[in-house]
Amino acid sequence: MRRDLEVLMDSFVIEGGRDLHGTITISGSKNASLPLMAGALLTDGEIALSDVPNLRDIRNMIGLLEELGCAVSHDIESPARQMKICVQSTKPSHARYEIVRTMRASICALGPMLARRGYARISMPGGCAIGDRPIDLHLRGLRELGADIHLDAGDIVATAKRLAGATIFLGGPFGSTVLGTANVMSAATLAHGVTVIECAACEPEIVELANLLNAMGANIRGAGTPRVTIEGVKELGGAEHRVMPDRIEAGTYLIAGAMTHSDLTIGNCPIDCLLSLEDRLKGCGVGVHCENGTRTTERATVEVKGADVRALRPVQVTTQPYPGFPTDLQAQLMSMLCLADGISVVTEKIYPERFLHVAELSRMGARLYRQGPTVVVHGVKQLIGAPVMASDLRASACLVLAGLAAEGTTNVNRVYHLDRGYENMEEKLNAVGAKIRRVDEGEVS
């Protein structure tokens, strides 16, 4: 295993213009796993999760849970990717800046720790490459459950004897909040009385968390809708859960097939959570077919049919909370629209500054014009390989896709960001015909 510092400097060298064919199997979801792991702080029982991907963010969360008194094992050699988490001590309750700074999702430890230990100290997450990411809604929700919260030396300090159920509105200027809903819902499981969250996030990752918490003995109804009702219980026990496949990873590879004009099969695909992407791909003229014709399965085998598409049609797309088009696929879809035959319009309504990829795609010959939260994309016939870099996970994924479709060689620098959220990305793509080499950045500069 190489040292983290060396991995930080890794790049992908991508030889573009190759057809992809074969099957890519989707890993367990990063964004589902992180709050599930934090949920283990709510009990003394053992939480056994399977399909937890081996990713940098997951390793950071393991590090955090260990600091917070948990014993954690993750069997990354077995295909089941079993993880076991068990609280050994409830005394350490400080999520330090050094960890939170590497992963904002550390904030999902706040609700569970507060509810179970009556005290939590978590470094306040700072700014981030995709824009302002406040946590005011998390704090508002926990305060309404009776927590006393103040800021001390950059840390959020939250205390409560026992939380009390309340009716809480979690809507903000950009809709609801996924991790805020996860925090308040988790905390409310151990509160006295009934909590109703209005304007709750409806993302599938919230349904996953509710399923685990209910298996632990909680009483949650309505997860996946804007109104979630939680009847508090005295204590929660251990449980087992299989993590859902990663809808953003699946969406990224569906777009890869479409934009390289390939027929690609995606296994373990949560197509029922990707209808907004399927709709936009159809708008571009790309068919998505499910084995057995069913879209209602969480783990489908799906074929994206790009080979017979002569020219991709342009489309308009606006990111929205689930079930709208996900912000986490905006960059990847834009990459594809750079090659559509006409003018597309992309509007970002969740993170209006999430456009780090625009300047980098332009370096590859894309014609993009940004006005505030909207980018007008004039399709070009060909992207040309270039050295590029983006300091955000999804923007980096979009550059890999652009590199696959481009003429010539693309160097995507600092793939460290990709390692946070895509399991074995170059291996999965190379297995279906891509040509990607991981090298030390010094080798290509």
Ligand code: EPU
């Ligand atoms: N917001 C507030 N106040 C808050 C919280 C959020 O105004 O207290 C705003 C945000 O600034 C944003 C919107 O509400 O405009 C939605 O943010 P949300 O809280 O839902 O984001 P999150 O829960 O912090 C998760 C994912 C992100 C994904 C967003 C939106 C995890 C670990 N992260 O973040 O994933 O973009 O939901 O779907 O689940 C990624 O995987 O690359 C990633 C960034």
